[in-house]
Amino acid sequence: MLNRTRNSHTARPAQPVAAPRRRPGARVVPPTAPGAPRVGGGVHALVRGEDNARLFDYEQRVKAAFDAIVPALRRVSALQHEEDFERQAQAVARERLGFELPAWILADAWVDQLDMRRLYAWCVFETYLRFSDDFFSADPLGWADEGEFQAFLQECGFHILDISPCADGRLAHVIRYVLRLPYRTVRRKSYAGALFDIEDSLEKWGETELLRFREGTPNTADAPTRYLKAVVYHYSSSAPDTEGCAAHGSDAVRAAEAGRERLLAFQQAVENSYCCGASIDLLLIGLDTDTDAIRLHLPTAEGGIEPGAWVDAAQLYDETRGLHARDAGERIDARLREAAPEAPSGMLRLLARLLENNLSQIEYVQRHHGGRYPDIGHAERFIGAGKGFEEVQLRNLTYFAYLDTVEEAAPDLDVGVKIFSRLNVGHGLPIPVVVRFDYHGKVPAARERAVEHCRRVAGALAARYPALAADGLLHTLQLVRDIDHEQGVGGRVEVLDCSVREPAQEAH
Numbered sequence: 001m002l003n004r005t006r007n008s009h010t011a012r013p014a015q016p017v018a019a020p021r022r023r024p025g026a027r028v029v030p031p032t033a034p035g036a037p038r039v040g041g042g043v044h045a046l047v048r049g050e051d052n053a054r055l056f057d058y059e060q061r062v063k064a065a066f067d068a069i070v071p072a073l074r075r076v077s078a079l080q081h082e083e084d085f086e087r088q089a090q091a092v093a094r095e096r097l098g099f100e101l102p103a104w105i106l107a108d109a110w111v112d113q114l115d116m117r118r119l120y121a122w123c124v125f126e127t128y129l130r131f132s133d134d135f136f137s138a139d140p141l142g143w144a145d146e147g148e149f150q151a152f153l154q155e156c157g158f159h160i161l162d163i164s165p166c167a168d169g170r171l172a173h174v175i176r177y178v179l180r181l182p183y184r185t186v187r188r189k190s191y192a193g194a195l196f197d198i199e200d201s202l203e204k205w206g207e208t209e210l211l212r213f214r215e216g217t218p219n220t221a222d223a224p225t226r227y228l229k230a231v232v233y234h235y236s237s238s239a240p241d242t243e244g245c246a247a248h249g250s251d252a253v254r255a256a257e258a259g260r261e262r263l264l265a266f267q268q269a270v271e272n273s274y275c276c277g278a279s280i281d282l283l284l285i286g287l288d289t290d291t292d293a294i295r296l297h298l299p300t301a302e303g304g305i306e307p308g309a310w311v312d313a314a315q316l317y318d319e320t321r322g323l324h325a326r327d328a329g330e331r332i333d334a335r336l337r338e339a340a341p342e343a344p345s346g347m348l349r350l351l352a353r354l355l356e357n358n359l360s361q362i363e364y365v366q367r368h369h370g371g372r373y374p375d376i377g378h379a380e381r382f383i384g385a386g387k388g389f390e391e392v393q394l395r396n397l398t399y400f401a402y403l404d405t406v407e408e409a410a411p412d413l414d415v416g417v418k419i420f421s422r423l424n425v426g427h428g429l430p431i432p433v434v435v436r437f438d439y440h441g442k443v444p445a446a447r448e449r450a451v452e453h454c455r456r457v458a459g460a461l462a463a464r465y466p467a468l469a470a471d472g473l474l475h476t477l478q479l480v481r482d483i484d485h486e487q488g489v490g491g492r493v494e495v496l497d498c499s500v501r502e503p504a505q506e507a508h
Helices: 049-067 069-079 085-096 116-138 146-155 174-178 198-215 252-273 313-320 325-339 345-369 410-423 446-464 466-470
Strands: 158-165 226-235 281-288 294-297 382-387 398-402 431-439 474-482 494-498
Touching (some): 049 069, 049 116, 069 116, 116 431, 116 494, 158 198, 174 345, 198 226, 198 252, 226 252, 252 281, 294 345, 313 345, 446 466
Parallel strands (some): 431 474
Antiparallel strands (some): 281 294
């Protein structure tokens, strides 16, 4: 187990010294890559500069904590044959990572080589726990008025926005950063290729409608609002043939068409299972993971989706730059009406807000990342497997594999392991997997079931990837979390077990 008391207050992640801006194995392009959006000196009238500054500070603080691990451990490795190695190693860890290393790992360094794989996994898990505690304690990405967005959503004709992005870590920030939406109000569940589970979404639809019928939440069942289901696929403008969605062979057209087909299948499933009046509305969004600019595929008059037609936020940013806020907003509205003249006014109003929100993110990338991210490819720090991870709202931090069992999510996990085989294993580093299941504490025996889920999945991971596990190249941290916790924004995670643990001491 990690040497922590999970119920006590934990300080925020330390401010490490100059951490690298990329992971080992991550593909990097210079900020001045051909075709990169130009970096301007002014701020777009619709851009929220204060929000950008706050989000950038958070991104830098969290990622710096993770990226400080490798440099710190390199320094520790260089010290392992010094006479006072343990003291020096702990001093390095406190200074650069903000916590001490497991003494039992350091104590054996004089006998053999220091086990850097276990030490690396332990540091990733400890850094994740500190980051997670900070998120649930301080609410750094909180939204000032979540009720305002829910009211706006209903005014547009919808009672819920359910978004399924690709599980690729380059889309993990799609809610709070790319679309600038309150993460607690919007449902997010990620799948490889954005190919969401239709049965799971059908279950969520039924749960939502039951709450409307029984509790009037978020509005009553007779209110003229609809369920809005969205898919976010992705592509790369810098390297379209290699850095797009792996699940679709880096083919943006295939990714868009697959998202459209899955949305239509879900719509058909709802109508077949209930009735035509239970129809939902659909939204297809494309994301350029190099620049965070979105493209919105507009609905047809019949409520369908045309995958070959869209409104591009990057073009609108350039087109409206230099205009006053009111004029820029009117230009966005006009472009949407021109592109989809028969679309419902409420849908167009929502799309206009999404485009306007994305302008802030486009300028965020321009101002803080030179127009496009230096890590245009994968650079995730760990795999998140199970159900939960509400706190992960940062790009390239986590590869998601939402699952109940390893068997059902085998394709998603295999993609994640393939990604980390290049990022980590190719450099001798292990794949850290955080296995987590959130539960409703008000439901009898819910925690016990979540614990069992964790143990089963952790065991199945070792069984599915036995060579990696045997070589110390796959490590797991098991967590559960009570999402009905009454304090703050929800209970913090509870550590159950970890594959990096101190060997049991035999009795003499």
